[in-house]
Amino acid sequence: MTSPVRVIVVGAGCRGQIYARFAVIHPERMQVVGVADPRKFACTELRLRHDILDENIFEDWHRVTEREKFADAVLICTPDRLHKEPAVAFAMKGYHILLEKPMATTAEDCMAIVEACKQSGVMLSVGHVLRYDPLIHQIKELIDAGVIGDLVHIQHLEPVGFYHFAHSFVRGNWRNESESSCSLLAKSCHDIDLIHHWAGLRRCIKVSSFGSLSHFRKESKPAGAGDRCLDCSIEKDCPYSACKIYLDRVKQGNTGWLVSIICENSHPDIESVTEVLRTGPYGRCVYECDNDVCSNQVVNLEFEGGVTAAFTMVAFTEKVCHRKTTIYGSKGELSYDGDEIRVFDFLTHGATKYTPPADAHRHFGMTGHGGADYHLMEAFISAVANNDPSLIRSGPEETLVSHLLVFEAEHSRRESRVVHLENF
Template sequence: MTSPVNVIVLGAGCRGEILSKFASIHPTRMKVVAVADPRKFARTKLQQQHKIDNENVFEDWPRVVEREKFADAVLICTPDRLHKDPAVAFAKKGYHILLEKPLATTPEDCTAIVEACTQSGVMLSVGHVLRYDPVIHKIKELIDAGDLGEVIHIQHLEPVGFYHFAHSFVRGNWRNEAESSFALLSKSCHDIDLIHHWAGARRCVKVSSFGSVSHFQKKKKPTGAADRCLDCPVERDCPYSACKIYLDTVKQGHTGWPVSVICPSSFPDIESVTEALRTGPYGRCVYECDNDVCTNQVVNMEFEGGLTAAFSMVAFTEEICKRKTKICGSRGELSYDGDEIRVFDFLSQRSTKHTASSDVPCQFGLSGHGVADYHFIHAFISAVEKSDPSLIRSGPEETLMSHLLVFEAERSRLESRVVFCGDATRG
């Protein structure tokens, strides 16, 4: 393609805005031509950033899909439970699909999306952005090169971060399964996907999982604590205080995540943040919320050939989403500390360190998902430009398989038993 890839953004929140930055950095490669979001502030902000014509600004996605096809692709960044319908509709219309993770919130909806994209012959890229992190991608390259020999065991940890969990999964959009999805899907489908990816062609044959809602419960509320942090006499002694997480942050001049999330209709400043904490969900005491998703969970997996894997997700950590990985093979051991990879070779008994360079524009940031986000959207736009789906590192069938494994793991937790994958009757 010689002209930019024209994209439509559904959902102008944090993820939609971040991924759209690619168009500002590379205007000859990508152009945002339309936006749909029920929130006027969000859609107007994206419209102004990308100079979108008024006729292409919509309150909801059905109005977009009713029109004749007028773009190459759609970025679907709607809430988790609102993925399936737009994905299927736009796929049938012939749009290539970039879809935020998770794929959908039920196995049936996940399958429907993949089938619609396959039948329509459009590309599907789901937001497993960790696959696009250069250092994490290096792990797969080392496995495939045989540096570890036969992979025997994988250990993987996701430390969510104490205030990140309180923000997103106690007070925020992913706190309640009925409104979003369970934590293993909404937060950690990234990680189950990586383990599935590292296992290669070996299929997971059985899985077990344990987890619960720990600490963030009414019975753990400190004596004398109020229902809102602004009114709380013991707020100073609480590490989860909304005043500390949001007000202190904006006072220091920081207006990005997480304070940008709590003021969806205005720019975050001291006045708007204070009002949000006084009246909105993010000002609630963490012990008085309607949260019901797991704060800590473990998943044990056995793959064909005897490969075992253990995954842990925990809320109560200093580090935020800085994954830790250890992979044990027949010829060596790989350790990843969130920054670099170290491989110990059993034959030479020497260690080799591995890193991976990444030239990422500063607009995407250099921490968190910033590096991976850039490579994720870069790969998708490249795939559309070149009509080459191989540039997408998580194809539709593999994505569906890793999601189904997440659902099997959660079924194990809920039913307190080992689940034999693909067999709903064995126990």
């Protein structure tokens, strides 16, 4: 394609806006030509930034599919439980699809999306942005190159971050499974996907999981605490205070992630954030919310050939999503601390370090996930422009398998049993 890839943004929240920024960086490669979102403010933000025609602004994505096809691809960034219907509908209209993770919240919906894309012959890229992180991608290359010999064991940690968990999984959109999904799917499908990816072509044969909701419960509420942080007499002694997490950021001039999330209908300032905390869900005491998703969980997996993996997700950490990985092989050990890779060779006793490219974090507003947001979009737009699905690292079939592993892990946790995957 010699002209820019035309895209429609369905769901103009945080992720939709971030992915759309690729068109600002590379207007010669991508053009945002439409947006669908019931929130007027969100649509207006994208309309002004991308000069979208008024006729291509929609409150309801269904109206987009009623029109003749007027773009090449669609970026679906709706809430998790609202992924399946638009994904299937846009696939049937012939749009290539970038679908924010998780693919969907049930195995049946995930399979329906993959089948619709296959039937329609459209490309599907799922927003597993970590696949596109330059260093994490290099881990896969080093394993495949045999630098640590035969793969034996993978140990992987996701430290969610104490205030991030309070924001997203106690007060926020992913707090209640009936309204969103389990935290393993919403937060850590990235990580199960990476483990499955690193394991290569080996089939997973067993999975077990344990986890629960810790601390963020009514019985943990300190004596004298109020129901809202603005009215709480002991707020200053609480690390999860909404005043600390949101108001202090605004006072310091930080109106980016977290603060921008809670102000859906205006640009954040002291007045608007204070009002949100006074009346909305983000001002609630963390011990008085309707949250029910796990705050800590482990998943153990066994793959063909005896390869094992152990994953840990925990809310109560200093680091925010700064993942740590150690991969053990027959000839060496590979460790990743979120900043660099270190490979120790058992034969020479020497260690080799790998660091990210100098420009990995310099992508003009798309620095999230170590620059991986940019690389995800670069791959998807290149795939559409060149009609080359091989450029997509998080395609339909492999992503479906990693999602099914998440669902099986949840079956294990809920049923307190090891799940055997003979026919997986």
